[in-house]
Amino acid sequence: MDVFGSFALVLAFICAVYAFGGGIAAIITRHPLLIKSTRQAGMATCCLIFLATFSLEYLFFSDNFSIAYVVSHSNHDLSTFYKIAALWAGQEGSLLFWSFLLAIYVFSVLLTYRNKNGELMPYVGVVMAGVQIFFLTLNNFVASPFKVLASPGADGLMHYVARADGNGLTPLLQYPEMVIHPPNLYSGYTGFTIPFAFALGALLARYPGEKWIHLTRKWTMIAWMFQSMGILLGAHWAYAVLGWGGYWGWDPVENASFLPWLTGTAFLHSVMMQEKRGMMKVWNVWLVFITFLLCILGTFLTRSGVVSSVHAFARSSIGAWFVSFIVLIILVCLGAYLKNRDYLKSENQLDSIVSRESSFLFNNLILLVSCIAILSGTLFPVFSEWITGDRISVGAPFFNKVNIPIGLLLLFLTGVGPLLAWRKTSTESLKRNFGWPLAIGVAAGVIAFTFGFRQFYSWICLILCVFVASTVLLEFYRGARVIRARSGASFMASAVDLTMRNTRRYGGYIVHMGMVFVFIGLAGAAFNRDIQKDMRQGDTLQIGPYTLVLQGFETKPEKNYTAQRLLVEVLQDNKPTMMLYPEKRRFSTTEENGTMVAIYSTLKEDLYVVYSGSSPDTQLPVIHAYLNPLVKWIWLGGVVVVFGTLVAMLPNRRAVLVLAAAPQPVGQPVATGLPSSVTLREGHD
Amino acid sequence: MTKARSVAVIAILALFATASLLIAPLGAQQLSERAKQVGTKIKCMCRGCEMPASTCSHPGGAFSGMCDTAKGMLKEVDQHIAKGETDEQILQAFVQEYGTQVYTEPPKSGFSLVAWALPSVYLFVGAGVVIFVIARWRKRSVEETAPASGAPGISAELLERARARASRETQD
Numbered sequence: 001m002d003v004f005g006s007f008a009l010v011l012a013f014i015c016a017v018y019a020f021g022g023g024i025a026a027i028i029t030r031h032p033l034l035i036k037s038t039r040q041a042g043m044a045t046c047c048l049i050f051l052a053t054f055s056l057e058y059l060f061f062s063d064n065f066s067i068a069y070v071v072s073h074s075n076h077d078l079s080t081f082y083k084i085a086a087l088w089a090g091q092e093g094s095l096l097f098w099s100f101l102l103a104i105y106v107f108s109v110l111l112t113y114r115n116k117n118g119e120l121m122p123y124v125g126v127v128m129a130g131v132q133i134f135f136l137t138l139n140n141f142v143a144s145p146f147k148v149l150a151s152p153g154a155d156g157l158m159h160y161v162a163r164a165d166g167n168g169l170t171p172l173l174q175y176p177e178m179v180i181h182p183p184n185l186y187s188g189y190t191g192f193t194i195p196f197a198f199a200l201g202a203l204l205a206r207y208p209g210e211k212w213i214h215l216t217r218k219w220t221m222i223a224w225m226f227q228s229m230g231i232l233l234g235a236h237w238a239y240a241v242l243g244w245g246g247y248w249g250w251d252p253v254e255n256a257s258f259l260p261w262l263t264g265t266a267f268l269h270s271v272m273m274q275e276k277r278g279m280m281k282v283w284n285v286w287l288v289f290i291t292f293l294l295c296i297l298g299t300f301l302t303r304s305g306v307v308s309s310v311h312a313f314a315r316s317s318i319g320a321w322f323v324s325f326i327v328l329i330i331l332v333c334l335g336a337y338l339k340n341r342d343y344l345k346s347e348n349q350l351d352s353i354v355s356r357e358s359s360f361l362f363n364n365l366i367l368l369v370s371c372i373a374i375l376s377g378t379l380f381p382v383f384s385e386w387i388t389g390d391r392i393s394v395g396a397p398f399f400n401k402v403n404i405p406i407g408l409l410l411l412f413l414t415g416v417g418p419l420l421a422w423r424k425t426s427t428e429s430l431k432r433n434f435g436w437p438l439a440i441g442v443a444a445g446v447i448a449f450t451f452g453f454r455q456f457y458s459w460i461c462l463i464l465c466v467f468v469a470s471t472v473l474l475e476f477y478r479g480a481r482v483i484r485a486r487s488g489a490s491f492m493a494s495a496v497d498l499t500m501r502n503t504r505r506y507g508g509y510i511v512h513m514g515m516v517f518v519f520i521g522l523a524g525a526a527f528n529r530d531i532q533k534d535m536r537q538g539d540t541l542q543i544g545p546y547t548l549v550l551q552g553f554e555t556k557p558e559k560n561y562t563a564q565r566l567l568v569e570v571l572q573d574n575k576p577t578m579m580l581y582p583e584k585r586r587f588s589t590t591e592e593n594g595t596m597v598a599i600y601s602t603l604k605e606d607l608y609v610v611y612s613g614s615s616p617d618t619q620l621p622v623i624h625a626y627l628n629p630l631v632k633w634i635w636l637g638g639v640v641v642v643f644g645t646l647v648a649m650l651p652n653r654r655a656v657l658v659l660a661a662a663p664q665p666v667g668q669p670v671a672t673g674l675p676s677s678v679t680l681r682e683g684h685d
Numbered sequence: 686m687t688k689a690r691s692v693a694v695i696a697i698l699a700l701f702a703t704a705s706l707l708i709a710p711l712g713a714q715q716l717s718e719r720a721k722q723v724g725t726k727i728k729c730m731c732r733g734c735e736m737p738a739s740t741c742s743h744p745g746g747a748f749s750g751m752c753d754t755a756k757g758m759l760k761e762v763d764q765h766i767a768k769g770e771t772d773e774q775i776l777q778a779f780v781q782e783y784g785t786q787v788y789t790e791p792p793k794s795g796f797s798l799v800a801w802a803l804p805s806v807y808l809f810v811g812a813g814v815v816i817f818v819i820a821r822w823r824k825r826s827v828e829e830t831a832p833a834s835g836a837p838g839i840s841a842e843l844l845e846r847a848r849a850r851a852s853r854e855t856q857d
Contacts, residue, residue, distance in 0.1 A: 119854035207851040208844060243749050244742040251735070279822075343847055350822035358819055365811045373804035380791070380800045388796050393728060395735065395789035402804045532751075584749075595749050613748035622748075 002067055005055035006146040009096075012048035013136040015041045016129050023126035035122055042110050042125050045132055046103035053100040056093065056145050060086050066162035069093055069145045075168040075589045077560040085179045086169050091318070092145035094182070098299060099135045101183070102190040106132065109194055109219070117215070123201030131193050134325050142318055168560070168589030175594075177237040185230025185257055189295040191223025192260060195267075196292035199285050203336045208343045213271050213284060218649055220288075224268060225645040227261045232638035243595040243610045245530055245626040247634070250399035255378045256298035259371050263291040266367040273360050276422060278347040282337075283364075285344060289333045294371075296326055301378075352424035359417035366413065370406045374399065404457050408464060411519055414512050415468035419475070437474060441467030461523040465516050472509045472516075479506075500653040507648025514644055517637030524605070524630025532612070534620040544627045546607050547571040551579075553621060561585040561594070566611045566621055570600065582611035582623070603636075605629040720762040723772055727762075727779050728789050729755040737789045738762075 022038040025031075056069070060083040065071050073089040088094040106128045113121050139145070153159040172178075195216040202212035234257065239247035248254060267287040273279045300322035350357055376383075377394045384392040419433040445463040453459055480494040487494065499506035533541045535550040542548075552567040568580045583596035593613075600607040608626040615622045724739030731754035734741055741755035751759075758779070765775040779787045791797035 117854060119850075202851075206847055208848045210848075211851045242742070244736065244740060246740075249736075343844065345844060348818075348822045349825050350819055353819060353823075357822075358815075361815045361819065365808075365815050369804065369807045369811050372807050376803050377800065384785075384791075384796060384800075390785040390796075392785045392791050392797050392800070393735075393788055394791055394800060395728065395737065397725065397737075398790035398800065401790070406804075406808075593749075610749065612742075616748060616753065624742075624749075 001055045001058050001062070001064070002146045002148060005052045005059070006140075006144065008048045008052040008055065009136065009140050009144070009146070012045045012052065012099075013133070013140050015045040015048060016132045016136055019045060019129035020126055020133055023122050023129060026122045027126065035118070038122065038129075039110055039114065039125060042129055043107055045129070045136075046107035046110075049096075049099050049103040049132075049136075052139075053087070053096055056096060057084065057087060060084075063166075064162075065164065065166050066148050066160055067145075068147045068149050071149060071163050071166045073166070073169055075166040075560070077589075078166075078169055078174075079560065081176075081179060082169055082174055085173055085182075088182045088186070089169055089173055092139075092143040092147075094186075094302075095135060095138050095143050096145050097182070098186060098190060099132065099139055101186050102128075102132060102135065102193055105191055105194050105219075109197075120198075120201060120205055120207065120211070123205045124197045127197035127200045128193065131197070134321075138318060138321060142321060165589065168587060171561070171585060171587045171590065171592045171594035172241060174560075174587075175237060175241050177233050177240070181230060181233035181237050183230075184226050184233055188223050188225075188227025188230050188257075188264075189260065189299055191219065191226055192264060192288070192292050192295045194219040194223070195288050199288045200333065200336060203285060203340050203343070206340050206343050208281075208345070210274065210278070210281075213274055217271070220264070220268060220271075221645055221649050224261070224264045225642055227257070227264060228641055228645070229638065231257050231261060232635065236635060239631070240597055240599065241595065243597050243612075243624075245528065245608055245610075245624075245628060246525075247631070250374075250377075250396045252378050253298075253302050255374050255399075256294075256301040259375055260291050260294040260298055262367045262371040262374075263287055263294055266364045266371075267291055269360055269363050269367075273357060274346075277349075277357065279357065280348070281344040281346045282341065285337065286333075287364075289329075293326060293329055296322065296329065300326070354420065354425045354430070356417065356420045356422045356425075359413060359420050363410070363413050363417055366406055366410050370403060370410070373402050373406070377402065407519070407522075408457065408460055411461070411464045411468060411515070414515060415464065415471045418509065418512070419471055433471065433474070437467050437470035440470045455526040458523040458526040461519055465520050465523070468516050469513065472513050475509060476506070497653075499647060500650070503650040503652055504648050507644050507646075507650070510644030510647055511641050512644075514637045514640030514642075517633045517640055519637075521630050521632070521634030521637060524628065524633070527629045528626060530624065530626040532622060532624040534615045534618045535623050536620060541623060541625060543607070543625045544605070545573050546577075546625075546627070547574065548580075548609065548623065548625060550621070550623065558585075560589075561587045563596075564611070566623065568598070568609060568623070570607065580607075580609050582609045584611050584613055601632050603630075603632055606631045717759075717763065719766055720759050723762045723766075723775055724755075724759050726772070726776060726789055727758060727787050729758065730783050730787060731755065 019038050019041040022034060022041060026034040026038050059067050059070050060074050061080070063070075063074070063076050069090060069092050070086075073086040073093070074083055078086065086093070088097045109128070110121075110125065113124075149161045149163065150158040151161050195212075198212040198216045198219075231254075234254065235247040238249065239245075267284065270280055270284055270287060274281055274284050300319065352358075377399055380394045381391050384390060415437065416434070421429060441463045444466040445459065448459060448462055453462065476495050476498065479498040480491055483489070483494040483497050484491055487497070489497065499510075529543065531541060531543050533539070535541065537550055537552060540547050540549050547570070549569040549571065550566060551569050554565050554567065556563045556565065563583050563585050565581045565583045568582065570577045570580055578600060580598035580600060582598040585594040585596065586592075587594065595610060598609045600609075606626070606628040608628055610624040610626075612622040612624045614620065721739045725737045727738050729736055729738045729741040729752065731741070731752050734752070736742065738751075738755040738758045741751045742749050761779075762775055765778060770778070776788075776792075780792075785792075785797075788797075791800040793801055
């Protein structure tokens with residue numbers, strides 16, 4: 001199977017080279033058969049990558065311990081579930097996994113547009129094949145996952161050897177979220193290849209800018225959604241597994257995943273400027289180029305170990321390849337831009353400073369400032385070492401200080417931006433849209449202050465959250481009220497109807513609401529408390545309204561590890577509430593330890609209990625308990641964001657369908673085919 | 686009189702005794718609380734984690750709480766506090782011992798100031814660009830019909846033809 005996998009990868013590389021070279025020839029000659037054959041070569045590349053990936057999974061499932069990668073990341077007793085995750089546990093496999101996810105996107109694109117956009121697709125195909133060639137080069141020649149174990153025999157020749165068992169999967173990855181977090185994040189990273197390929201392809205084809213944005217909107221949103229989910233799942237994994245009570249440590253690899261998200265978010269907003277007003281075409285092309293570059297940079301940081309991080313299990317020396325690729329992309333993008341920039345002429349005009357247009361400009365400004373600040377902070381230790389010889393570390397406190405004010409500014413714009421009108425916003429509409437939300441926000445601030453809510457940033461954050469939530473709810477309320485007045489449906493049904501008529505706009509509002517939830521959760525971090533104590537059986541520990549009583553200790557041998565659990569009874573206001581079982585796991589193969597945090601999560605706060613192990617001094621079990629307010633809102637916000645993105649991707653339901661569904665007097669023609677102008681106010685984004 | 690005086694003396698002594706009893710543990714508590722505070726500014730130097738000494742924990746270690754290195758560092762902080770040193774002096778003592786890598790955030794002096802200044806520079810430069818762009822676009826809006834400055838290198842007709850070609854050649 002390893003030979004099969006290697007062979008599939010080599011063939012995939014050859015097909016990708018053909019798709020690339022043939023694609024360029026097809027662009028020049030315009031020969032229909034050549035265009036068709038390069039498209040099919042592109043699809044064949046993808047199928048071969050699928051086969052290679054499945055054969056590596058097969059090697060995991062069949063416990064083939066003659067393969068170096070399987071030996072390093074699996075063992076006989078590893079559960080089936082985690083054998084799937086073992087695929088991306090190390091560098092070779094995760095690079096193959098990158099190719100695999102990219103292949104899914106490329107295949108979908110080639111299939112979707114097989115009979116469409118015949119002139120543009122060869123360009124897009126060439127760009128996609130170019131990216132695939134880079135990763136297939138790594139898969140084939142730099143970091144092959146199919147290497148077999150061999151040792152020199154007595155005859156001086158190399159002989160295959162097979163181990164009896166593998167080294168096992170690192171315990172940090174043996175957690176359900178690790179089976180879904182990397183695929184999500186990688187789907188985000190790889191997904192931005194598609195808008196990138198369309199942007200570069202359209203520029204090379206001398207299209208004047210509008211088309212590629214229109215064609216790639218959904219692809220961009222899919223990538224963005226996966227990126228968002230990937231980041232939040234990673235945060236949740238850190239929270240539930242690492243056991244230090246936090247979810248975001250500004251680790252370089254975390255930062256690397258956050259950077260393309262920021263520019264991707266900026267892009268999702270600024271494309272609207274182009275669609276509605278024909279503005280910012282150059283900027284949008286560059287935003288998508290930068291987002292793609294940051295995705296490659298993110299993969300590079302994750303997989304190279306240039307900057308030290310908790311993700312250090314994926315270190316390597318493939319840095320030079322990535323740096324060369326990044327330089328190459330920059331050169332190609334720059335060249336294409338300089339050659340064809342005249343086709344990106346924008347109709348940049350601004351009627352008023354108080355307008356949707358300028359709010360988008362500031363939105364982009366803040367997202368980009370945050371992105372560059374995080375990037376330069378992450379790389380500062382490297383720079384300082386170059387320049388002064390001293391490596392000055394930049395840790396979480398720095399990133400928090402820099403990004404909290406930026407985040408709050410962004411939150412403010414989230415509330416203001418969507419309600420400003422295109423072109424010019426009248427004072428009257430400002431009053432109408434912001435009067436109540438502002439009053440409610442300030443009132444919430446005053447109430448919170450009188451109840452002793454004194455942490456400055458959290459207080460501002462609370463006011464802004466209430467303000468933004470009010471603006472969003474008010475929008476739904478107003479729209480739904482109009483529909484209800486006409487259709488007589490319930491308020492809820494009217495709100496759903498409203499959303500379905502302009503999915504993009506109201507889906508966007510839902511995403512904003514999700515972000516408000518996330519910010520509520522982040523604001524809670526200012527009030528985190530923790531306490532650590534050596535505990536005898538029967539000892540109690542008090543944190544907030546909770547009393548923890550250590551009832552016992554048990555050791556449970558499992559298939560792949562031995563679990564030591566504490567039995568902790570939780571009393572809330574002195575009433576027995578529940579049992580928690582914080583756990584420490586000892587993995588037999590790797591002799592490493594894992595932590596299973598016990599969390600009692602409510603909307604108000606999380607009781608987060610860690611069994612830290614036995615105290616080196618007293619040999620007693622140590623409990624580290626945290627009280628983390630509002631954390632659950634972050635995960636809840638993530639769910640809402642994903643839901644909103646999915647809504648925004650739905651096609652708009654035409655209002656005529658609603659009219660048709662309404663009871664019609666017998667004998668009258670059903671109101672189909674009416675122009676949309678007869679419906680309610682046409683929504684805009 | 687003497688009896689009253691002796692009662693008063695005993696009362697005062699008792700008061701001092703209880704006060705000192707009250708103050709002593711309170712003092713100790715404050716000390717470690719401050720050590721914890723200072724401990725957020727120095728990195729645990731065990732090289733097994735990248736966390737501040739106060740919140741050091743070892744994911745995947747046998748003991749996932751504060752490691753011996755971090756504990757040692759906090760004890761050292763306590764000793765410095767006992768000597769009456771300021772936070773800054775304590776921090777400098779650690780820099781002497783471990784080098785600049787001990788910082789959890791760059792110090793606000795010397796070359797590290799660059800790290801702190803950069804985000805503001807980005808914001809101001811960026812805001813400047815945005816304001817400049819807005820001003821230019823507004824001006825163009827006023828001149829509406831006048832040909833835009835920096836006219837494109839290709840004719841409007843060519844651009845229109847490219848646009849027509851793009852819509853002809855693509856469909857959603």
